[in-house]
Amino acid sequence: MIKKNIQRIIQYRMCLLKFQNLGFERIFSYTLAQEIGVSPEQVRKDFSQFNLRGNKKAGYKIQDLLDKINELLHKEDIHKIILAGLGNIGKALVQYKGFINRNMQLVAGFDIDPAKLKKNCRIPVFHIDDMPKVIREEKARIGILAVPEQVAQEVCNQMVEAGIKGILNFAPVMLKTPEDVTVQNISVCNELEALIYMSEKTTDKKEKEKKGKKRK
Amino acid sequence: MIKKNIQRIIQYRMCLLKFQNLGFERIFSYTLAQEIGVSPEQVRKDFSQFNLRGNKKAGYKIQDLLDKINELLHKEDIHKIILAGLGNIGKALVQYKGFINRNMQLVAGFDIDPAKLKKNCRIPVFHIDDMPKVIREEKARIGILAVPEQVAQEVCNQMVEAGIKGILNFAPVMLKTPEDVTVQNISVCNELEALIYMSEKTTDKKEKEKKGKKRK
DNA sequence: TTTAATTTGTTAATTTTTAAACAAAACCTT
DNA sequence: AAGGTTTTGTTTAAAAATTAACAAATTAAA
Ligand SMILES: NC(=O)c1ccc[n+]([C@@H]2O[C@H](COP(=O)([O-])OP(=O)(O)OC[C@H]3O[C@@H](n4cnc5c(N)ncnc54)[C@H](O)[C@@H]3O)[C@@H](O)[C@H]2O)c1
Ligand SMILES: NC(=O)c1ccc[n+]([C@@H]2O[C@H](COP(=O)([O-])OP(=O)(O)OC[C@H]3O[C@@H](n4cnc5c(N)ncnc54)[C@H](O)[C@@H]3O)[C@@H](O)[C@H]2O)c1
Numbered sequence: 357m358i359k360k361n362i363q364r365i366i367q368y369r370m371c372l373l374k375f376q377n378l379g380f381e382r383i384f385s386y387t388l389a390q391e392i393g394v395s396p397e398q399v400r401k402d403f404s405q406f407n408l409r410g411n412k413k414a415g416y417k418i419q420d421l422l423d424k425i426n427e428l429l430h431k432e433d434i435h436k437i438i439l440a441g442l443g444n445i446g447k448a449l450v451q452y453k454g455f456i457n458r459n460m461q462l463v464a465g466f467d468i469d470p471a472k473l474k475k476n477c478r479i480p481v482f483h484i485d486d487m488p489k490v491i492r493e494e495k496a497r498i499g500i501l502a503v504p505e506q507v508a509q510e511v512c513n514q515m516v517e518a519g520i521k522g523i524l525n526f527a528p529v530m531l532k533t534p535e536d537v538t539v540q541n542i543s544v545c546n547e548l549e550a551l552i553y554m555s556e557k558t559t560d561k562k563e564k565e566k567k568g569k570k571r572k
Numbered sequence: 573m574i575k576k577n578i579q580r581i582i583q584y585r586m587c588l589l590k591f592q593n594l595g596f597e598r599i600f601s602y603t604l605a606q607e608i609g610v611s612p613e614q615v616r617k618d619f620s621q622f623n624l625r626g627n628k629k630a631g632y633k634i635q636d637l638l639d640k641i642n643e644l645l646h647k648e649d650i651h652k653i654i655l656a657g658l659g660n661i662g663k664a665l666v667q668y669k670g671f672i673n674r675n676m677q678l679v680a681g682f683d684i685d686p687a688k689l690k691k692n693c694r695i696p697v698f699h700i701d702d703m704p705k706v707i708r709e710e711k712a713r714i715g716i717l718a719v720p721e722q723v724a725q726e727v728c729n730q731m732v733e734a735g736i737k738g739i740l741n742f743a744p745v746m747l748k749t750p751e752d753v754t755v756q757n758i759s760v761c762n763e764l765e766a767l768i769y770m771s772e773k774t775t776d777k778k779e780k781e782k783k784g785k786k787r788k
Numbered sequence: 789t790t791t792a793a794t795t796t797g798t799t800a801a802t803t804t805t806t807a808a809a810c811a812a813a814a815c816c817t818t
Numbered sequence: 819a820a821g822g823t824t825t826t827g828t829t830t831a832a833a834a835a836t837t838a839a840c841a842a843a844t845t846a847a848a
Contacts, residue, residue: 358766366765412826413814430772444664451660522767538770540763547756549582550574551738554754555713556646628796628843
């Protein structure tokens with residue numbers, strides 16, 4: 357399970373880069389908090405936990421924070437990522453230009469469909485059977501799973517077997533992995549259902565309030 | 573903020589459907605827990621909180637749970653969803669066939685690029701300027717944001733103005749919305765960075781353990 | 789019919805996460 | 819240089835989420 361504070365550190369980092377690009381050198385917990393939607397105390401607590409220190413009255417030095425966070429997140433080197441499944445989602449990811457700015461690189465794709473192989477010229481696409489070999493050669497440790505749910509667990513197993521330690525899973529299945537392999541699920545449908553629930557809940561609440569008023 | 577228990581309820585639902593399709597009529601908290609990776613106590617607690625009841629010794633009746641969860645999640649009717657941005661991600665979503673099984677329907681897309689309009693024939697695609705009108709006509713309440721980050725807040729504002737109450741945001745920005753509008757962010761890069769952090773952390777730990785052994 | 793086994797559901801305890809409080813440091817003003 | 823203001827960082831408190839514990843219910847077995 358990934359801790360909340362690390363997820364926020366990742367957000368702070370993006371925010372710090374933004375402010376640095378705007379020409380700022382220093383920043384307050386209040387500003388960061390505002391920006392990512394938490395309390396300033398939360399920001400200070402997070403920083404404190406990772407030993408990121410600022411100056412009283414003068415706030416935090418952006419470059420300083422970035423250096424320390426970059427170290428924490430191992431941003432000094434480029435991380436290789438492999439991708440299984442070059443369907444709709446896979447193709448979108450291959451086209452995405454935002455990875456390299458963040459020191460990540462899609463180094464190879466894999467599919468079972470011969471039509472998908474080598475067609476997308478942005479990254480080399482191999483047959484899924486070559487995945488173990490390529491993962492080992494590239495020493496990749498992070499994989500993205502964008503295959504149909506029916507084969508998700510199977511492809512996951514192959515990744516784990518080849519040494520992958522973190523999997524970003526788009527398939528709507530709960531993958532079973534050894535405990536040293538972390539899985540993060542992205543489920544568009546689940547998120548949408550949660551949004552629908554929230555939206556109905558707030559309207560339900562409003563209607564209740566309305567009725568309450570009427571009774572008065 | 574969306575509560576954790578609702579997110580699990582959504583997962584239980586998928587799991588229940590799976591077991592129902594396999595021919596089961598009843599299920600135990602233990603089985604569901606196993607399946608989605610939580611403790612059986614958690615499952616029972618969640619069910620208890622939403623007044624989903626089972627039989628001691630005989631577990632839960634799947635159909636019963638599904639009926640109640642469907643009501644809870646407003647699954648009786650099909651929910652209309654609109655999509656802003658028909659680039660890489662937008663196109664992938666348009667192609668996705670999994671929405672309708674879950675009572676959700678992409679009813680319209682919007683883009684600023686004339687080349688994108690009406691080209692994807694699966695759903696009608698309008699110019700972004702028509703979004704307010706179409707949202708109101710369709711009475712859509714949920715929107716997906718898949719536009720470049722530079723215009724994300726602006727398009728978000730237009731959605732909110734037109735009555736959207738839940739936004740699934742793919743852009744790497746923290747959107748500002750009124751508190752009755754819920755936002756869920758999907759950030760592939762953040763998730764990958766978190767996975768990288770975890771994978772490095774576990775290897776760090778292992779190396780430490782190794783060293784510890786050597787010393788002995 | 790009685791006993792044993794099993795599983796729920798609630799209550800209590802624990803852990804994790806978030807928020808509040810406030811002293812200490814740094815800076816600014818006078 | 820003194821006093822006031824601001825902002826950090828730590829400590830304490832509160833809230834939220836998870837886990838544990840166990841009584842009550844139900845079924846199966848003896
Ligand atoms: N497209 C979306 O918007 C969307 C939304 C939510 C969830 N998902 C999920 O994401 C996953 C991918 O979705 P998609 O729309 O890209 O699917 P898709 O069918 O377009 O692509 C799947 C790809 O995986 C390949 N594949 C099949 N079996 C394989 C195997 N054994 N090894 C390697 N590759 C294999 C197929 O050839 C295909 O190219 C699915 O599990 C889907 O449920 C997609
Ligand atoms: N593609 C990915 O895999 C990926 C990964 C992570 C994050 N994202 C994020 O998701 C978002 C979409 O990514 P993408 O790769 O699909 O981008 P894209 O550039 O392929 O598509 C963006 C689309 O938005 C349209 N657009 C631009 N301005 C608009 C406006 N004002 N109103 C309506 N439409 C407008 C463009 O015409 C284009 O069709 C971006 O914010 C990106 O950072 C994408």
